[in-house]
Amino acid sequence: MKIVITCKLPNEAIESLLETYEVVMWEVENEPMPRKRLLEEIQDADGLFTNVADQIDKDLLAHANCLKVISTMAVGYDNIDLEEARKKGIVVGHTPGVLTEATADLTFALLMASGRRLVEGMDIIRQNKWKSWAPFFLTGQEINRKTIGIIGLGRIGLGVARRAKGFSMEVLYHNRSRNEEVEKEHDAKYCELDELLERSDYVVLLAPSTKDTYKMMGRDQFIRMKNSAVFINTSRGTNVDEDALYEALNSGEIFAAGLDVFDSEPIHSNHRILQLRNVTVLPHIGSAAIETRMAMARLASENLRNGLEGRPLVHQVK
Numbered sequence: 001m002k003i004v005i006t007c008k009l010p011n012e013a014i015e016s017l018l019e020t021y022e023v024v025m026w027e028v029e030n031e032p033m034p035r036k037r038l039l040e041e042i043q044d045a046d047g048l049f050t051n052v053a054d055q056i057d058k059d060l061l062a063h064a065n066c067l068k069v070i071s072t073m074a075v076g077y078d079n080i081d082l083e084e085a086r087k088k089g090i091v092v093g094h095t096p097g098v099l100t101e102a103t104a105d106l107t108f109a110l111l112m113a114s115g116r117r118l119v120e121g122m123d124i125i126r127q128n129k130w131k132s133w134a135p136f137f138l139t140g141q142e143i144n145r146k147t148i149g150i151i152g153l154g155r156i157g158l159g160v161a162r163r164a165k166g167f168s169m170e171v172l173y174h175n176r177s178r179n180e181e182v183e184k185e186h187d188a189k190y191c192e193l194d195e196l197l198e199r200s201d202y203v204v205l206l207a208p209s210t211k212d213t214y215k216m217m218g219r220d221q222f223i224r225m226k227n228s229a230v231f232i233n234t235s236r237g238t239n240v241d242e243d244a245l246y247e248a249l250n251s252g253e254i255f256a257a258g259l260d261v262f263d264s265e266p267i268h269s270n271h272r273i274l275q276l277r278n279v280t281v282l283p284h285i286g287s288a289a290i291e292t293r294m295a296m297a298r299l300a301s302e303n304l305r306n307g308l309e310g311r312p313l314v315h316q317v318k
């Protein structure tokens with residue numbers, strides 16, 4: 001059987017695939033397999049090892065003549081046309097859980113960096129603009145004992161809530177439904193979205209990208225937030241109306257934002273949101289810790305192999 005791997009991975013993460021199948025792996029570091037090549041390779045592939053940088057859409061799947069399994073090295077699968085895959089009898093696997101702690105760490109790092117203006121401070125030193133210690137120079141927002149509102153209290157959201165408790169923060173959350181067990185265990189309070197936005201000092205978005213969450217953070221939502229509030233997005237860029245976020249940051253409607261994800265990735269360096277002083281940006285590196293990426297690659301390999309051998313996937317997208 002032939003499998004296509006759309007990114008360069010270390011051999012030790014995909015040993016079992018290399019031993020068993022004919023493997024076509026894209027060998028260029030930090031770049032996805034070009035679409036044209038993927039369209040060619042997919043035609044006779046039995047398995048596809050992909051990630052969030054590829055669009056596994058209807059057009060691509062129309063070229064797949066014998067594809068049985070799509071395995072993405074990610075928890076999010078919004079880049080895959082699940083309906084089309086289902087119609088063609090292709091099973092889809094993903095990698096939840098193994099990236100939870102690394103992504104929660106990065107989310108909290110972004111929260112702290114944005115609230116306390118860390119990157120601005122570094123820029124000032126690098127540009128030789130640091131004049132002296134001054135009472136209100138680079139003052140940011142307190143974190144300890146503040147209120148955090150988590151939209152999408154799933155695996156990573158709970159990881160962020162646990163970290164927030166270490167900073168004596170009050171934890172509010174909004175989900176599709178209330179979960180009283182989680183509330184008791186994590187001392188988190190359920191709120192409707194509007195109330196969460198009005199009460200939180202830090203609003204953290206961790207819901208998946210779905211039809212319901214598309215641009216769920218727009219003008220009306222940013223207006224509800226406190227002028228001193230910080231917005232963090234480590235979910236998907238499509239969950240946010242970037243024009244509305246730009247306006248909110250530029251007008252002082254909110255204090256700052258920390259973003260690991262964007263509507264269109266990679267974001268271009270001339271995007272107007274990057275001209276703002278009060279935005280901290282990262283290139284979609286939520287899960288980018290070495291051990292985590294190895295665990296994700298191994299889990300994605302196992303999903304792919306199980307699917308090709310007719311066994312249940314470790315984590316199949318339902």
Ligand SMILES: NC(=O)c1ccc[n+]([C@@H]2O[C@H](COP(=O)([O-])OP(=O)(O)OC[C@H]3O[C@@H](n4cnc5c(N)ncnc54)[C@H](O)[C@@H]3O)[C@@H](O)[C@H]2O)c1
Pocket residue numbers: 075076077096097099100103151152153154155156157174175176177206207208209210212213234235236260261284285286287
């Ligand atoms: N930045 C990164 O590198 C990175 C890394 C990992 C995951 N992610 C993103 O984070 C998301 C969450 O991952 P997870 O493992 O915590 O998933 P999860 O499924 O455990 O949690 C998502 C939560 O969002 C809730 N939710 C769904 N729709 C909602 C809505 N309309 N309003 C409010 N809440 C809603 C779900 O009920 C669930 O509790 C992923 O889907 C992915 O998009 C990003």
Ligand SMILES: O=C(O)[C@H](O)CO
Pocket residue numbers: 052073074075076077099286287
């Ligand atoms: O969904 C995911 O897993 C991320 O975006 C990449 O780790």
